Amino acid sequence: MIKLYDYELSGNCFKLRLLMAILGVKYEPVAVDFYPGLEHKSPWFLQLNPLGQLPVIDDDGYILRDAQAILIYLASKYDPSAKWYPTGSPNLLGEVCQWMAFADAITSTASAARLHDGLFYDFDIEACRTGAHRLFRILDEHLWFGEDQGNDWLCSGSHPTVADLACFPYVVLSEEGGISRQDYPAIRRWTDRVKRIPGFRVMPGIFPAGPGPKTT
Amino acid sequence: MQNQNEKDPIIENLWHALGALKEIDAGQVNKTQLLGQPLCYGKDANDVAFVWPASERHKTHTPVNFEALNRCLPVQVRYGYVWTCLGTPSEEIFDIPEYVEPDRRNLNAASMGVHVSAPRAIENFLDMGHFPYVHTDILGVEPHTEVKDYDVTVSADACEILATRCLFYQPMASQASAGGADVEYVYRVPHPYCSILYKSSPLDAARQDVICIFIQPLDQEHIRAHMLLSVLDVDNPDISIRAFQQTIFGQDKPILENQFPKRLPLDPRVETPIRADKSAITYRRWLRQKGITYGVIPAAA
Ligand SMILES: [Fe+2]
Numbered sequence: 001m002i003k004l005y006d007y008e009l010s011g012n013c014f015k016l017r018l019l020m021a022i023l024g025v026k027y028e029p030v031a032v033d034f035y036p037g038l039e040h041k042s043p044w045f046l047q048l049n050p051l052g053q054l055p056v057i058d059d060d061g062y063i064l065r066d067a068q069a070i071l072i073y074l075a076s077k078y079d080p081s082a083k084w085y086p087t088g089s090p091n092l093l094g095e096v097c098q099w100m101a102f103a104d105a106i107t108s109t110a111s112a113a114r115l116h117d118g119l120f121y122d123f124d125i126e127a128c129r130t131g132a133h134r135l136f137r138i139l140d141e142h143l144w145f146g147e148d149q150g151n152d153w154l155c156s157g158s159h160p161t162v163a164d165l166a167c168f169p170y171v172v173l174s175e176e177g178g179i180s181r182q183d184y185p186a187i188r189r190w191t192d193r194v195k196r197i198p199g200f201r202v203m204p205g206i207f208p209a210g211p212g213p214k215t216t
Numbered sequence: 217m218q219n220q221n222e223k224d225p226i227i228e229n230l231w232h233a234l235g236a237l238k239e240i241d242a243g244q245v246n247k248t249q250l251l252g253q254p255l256c257y258g259k260d261a262n263d264v265a266f267v268w269p270a271s272e273r274h275k276t277h278t279p280v281n282f283e284a285l286n287r288c289l290p291v292q293v294r295y296g297y298v299w300t301c302l303g304t305p306s307e308e309i310f311d312i313p314e315y316v317e318p319d320r321r322n323l324n325a326a327s328m329g330v331h332v333s334a335p336r337a338i339e340n341f342l343d344m345g346h347f348p349y350v351h352t353d354i355l356g357v358e359p360h361t362e363v364k365d366y367d368v369t370v371s372a373d374a375c376e377i378l379a380t381r382c383l384f385y386q387p388m389a390s391q392a393s394a395g396g397a398d399v400e401y402v403y404r405v406p407h408p409y410c411s412i413l414y415k416s417s418p419l420d421a422a423r424q425d426v427i428c429i430f431i432q433p434l435d436q437e438h439i440r441a442h443m444l445l446s447v448l449d450v451d452n453p454d455i456s457i458r459a460f461q462q463t464i465f466g467q468d469k470p471i472l473e474n475q476f477p478k479r480l481p482l483d484p485r486v487e488t489p490i491r492a493d494k495s496a497i498t499y500r501r502w503l504r505q506k507g508i509t510y511g512v513i514p515a516a517a
Contacts, residue, residue, distance in 0.1 A: 008459055009466050033455045035462075036239050036326055118329045118469070120248075120440075122276055176469065178331065204466025 002027040003058040005048065007034035011111060011169030012067035013055045014203040019071055019165050022199035025078045027057075035119050067107075068100045071162040083159040095155040099163035103170075105135055111170040113177025125178075132179045136171070136187060143186035152193050160197060168194050173205050222252060222436065224510035229306040230407060233297040233430040233442045236324035237265060240298070245274045249434045250302060251510065255289070257298055258282065265291050267300040295444055296322055297430065310376070310406035314414075314426050315446055323454055325443040325461035327432075332472040333511035334409040334431040334439050335480035335503060340472055341411050341429050342403055342495040344384050350467050353387050357396075360385035368498045377405035377502055379495045390425060391460040392449045393418045405499060408508050409433060417448045425449075427461070436511050437478040441465070482508075483515035 002020070006013045006029040020027050032054060033039040041052045049056045049065040056065045057073075064070050075085035086092045109131035115121040116128060142154070153160045154167060172191050174181060181187055194200070195209035202208055234248055240259045247270060248255055254270035258280055266282045267289040274280060292299045294309045315322060330337065340346070344363050347356025366382040382401035389399045402414040402424070409431040414424040426446040431439050443461055482504045484497075504515055 008463050031455050031459050033458065036236065036324065037455070037458075039455075117331065120327075120329060175473065204463050205470055207470070 002060075003030050004028070005030050005032050005045070005054060005056040005058075007032050007040075007054050009204060010034065010054055011114075011173055011203075012107065014169050014206075015067055015165045016055055016057070016070055016074065017203070018168075018201060019074055019084070019162065020078075021201045022165075022197060023074070023078045023084070024199070025074065068103055068162075068166050071166055072100075075162050084162050086155075086157065086159075086161060089157075092155055092157055092161075096161050096163045099154045099161075100166050102135070102139070103163070103166035106132070106167055106170045109135060110174045110177055110179055113179055114170070114173055115177075117177050128177065129179050132174060132177070136174070136179070136181065136184050139167070139171070140184040140186045143190045147186060147189070152190075154190075160194070164190075164194055169203075169206070176205060222510065224251075224508060225303065226306075226506060226508060227251065227408065227433070227510045228303040229301065230409075231292065231294075231299040231301050231305060231309045232409065232432050233295075233299050234267065234432060234440075235327055236297055236442070237263060237293055238296060239324065239327075240265075241277070243279055244277050245280045247274075247276050248432070248440070250300065251433055252435045253302060255300070256280075257300070259298070263293075265293055265298040267291050267298065295428070295430075296324060297442055297444070307375075310404075310410070312412060312426065312428065312446070314424075319448065319450075320426075320446045321449060321454075321457070322444065322446045323458065325445050325458045326465065327440050327442045328462075328465060328469070329434075330439050330441055330469055330472050331437065331478070332439060332475055333437050333479045334433045335499075335508075335511045336475050336478065337429070337431050337439055337441055337472060338405065338409060338411050339480060339496050339499055340468060340475075341413070342379065342405070342499060343493060344382060344401065345493065346471065347384060347386070350471055351464055354464065355386050355389070356384065357387045363493075366494065368494045370498065370502060374502070374505070375406065377403075377495070377498055379403040379498075389415060390418060390447070390449070391452045391457050392447075403495060405502070408503060408506065409511075419448050419450070423448060433511055477513060479511055479513045481513040483513070486513070 004016060004027050039045055040054055046052055055067055057070050064073055072085055109128050112123050113125060113128035116123045116125045154163045155161050192209055232250055234257050242259055242261050244258055246257050255267055256270050256274050257267045259265045260282055268285050289300045290305055295315055299309060348358050348361045364383050366379055368379045370377055380402050383398055386399045387396045400416045404412040411429050413427045417423050417425050428444040430442040433439055445461060449457055482500050503512060
């Protein structure tokens with residue numbers, strides 16, 4: 001069975017739990033004392049991932065680090081429909097990779113702000129927040145124009161992809177870093193759609209979708 | 217320095233926890249804030265703790281010579297945390313007799329930053345009504361939403377609030393639970409910003425697990441919540457006991473941060489807690505009678 005080296009409050013761990021829940025993949029979580037124990041910097045963990053970062057998976061001896069890379073691996077291996085990681089379409093696949101990189105930028109801004117405010121990481125908080133707002137503005141516009149074309153998801157096509165799951169957690173947790181999403185209505189509608197994907201699950205800080213489908 | 221308008225002499229003369237002693241790297245500078253005042257703290261190789269006013273020359277995680285500090289604040293280490301006081305300590309740190317029982321596991325579940333006032337965080341800690349909705353399938357579950365009647369008293373010397381006979385059905389009361397059970401809670405509030413919760417132990421019906429929340433007010437609307445666990449669990453590793461409490465607190469965090477106003481209104485006419493929440497009403501009245509002004513919206517005179 002897949003082992004997931006996991007920390008409950010991590011958005012990057014959550015996105016893997018989310019994809020596995022959606023795909024119905026069974027896994028065994030191995031809790032890592034990220035805070036306050038800093039176990040991801042301990043010798044045993046550094047052997048697993050010299051970067052000292054969560055998450056890591058061990059799929060029958062195959063060890064992989066990096067949340068976005070693991071999403072790609074899991075979707076490629078466990079989604080026979082090939083919709084979550086659409087290798088059949090060059091254009092769509094290009095878009096997926098583009099938004100996966102965008103997810104990393106969200107991690108280094110919005111997630112960093114949350115670590116600063118919640119767990120006292122020594123980051124430049126104003127730079128983190130300004131950076132996150134710049135990304136959210138781009139994301140909101142992209143989603144808004146997409147909706148106009150009938151697109152519900154980050155990439156073109158009628159089905160969500162790993163790119164949606166990669167970007168979702170730290171967008172929806174942004175208020176914990178003092179980043180309001182009030183000015184991003186298209187982002188709010190998109191996060192609501194993600195929450196309605198069959199198999200969706202929550203983590204602390206993320207609530208289930210409200211009752212009834214929202215129309216606007 | 218604090219804005220003069222923000223001074224609360226009662227709060228200023230109380231002890232406040234800054235961080236878990238175990239988590240401090242010896243010989244280094246750590247930075248934090250208390251009541252709006254930037255502070256440094258650290259410990260030497262013998263676990264002796266120091267707290268002093270922050271200055272430009274002390275940078276986070278750089279070495280410091282504690283003997284060369286010219287002005288230090290009062291310090292105590294209690295319950296595994298470093299405590300300090302900005303003014304003149306007016307009373308001892310409250311007693312938690314269970315802490316020293318030899319078979320207890322004592323650990324800091326986490327120290328977490330929340331954008332809320334200290335009294336709002338204490339009031340949330342005292343509230344059982346939110347369990348089924350916020351801690352669904354753990355501390356509560358529908359349809360078991362009723363908060364049965366319980367007793368709240370203020371001690372004769374007005375030092376402490378005590379809420380007893382708080383019964384609630386919990387699907388998974390702690391990491392050591394095997395299943396759902398009616399759990400009995402007792403709450404103490406011995407300090408305006410600290411509370412102690414006793415809940416029936418799943419392992420020993422005659423004893424209780426103890427969960428304490430020590431709120432460090434960074435300023436009027438930002439806190440650091442230190443969570444001490446003193447539990448009877450013998451089987452679960454620290455990591456899972458900790459993770460359980462962090463999950464609970466992670467669920468409370470957005471609820472706390474969405475409270476409006478962030479400071480707790482003390483005027484009884486301003487906001488009536490929706491449920492007949494006796495402990496919240498008592499807590500607000502107690503803060504009012506003590507004359508607390510920090511982190512609250514005082515009642516109009
Ligand atoms: Fe709660």
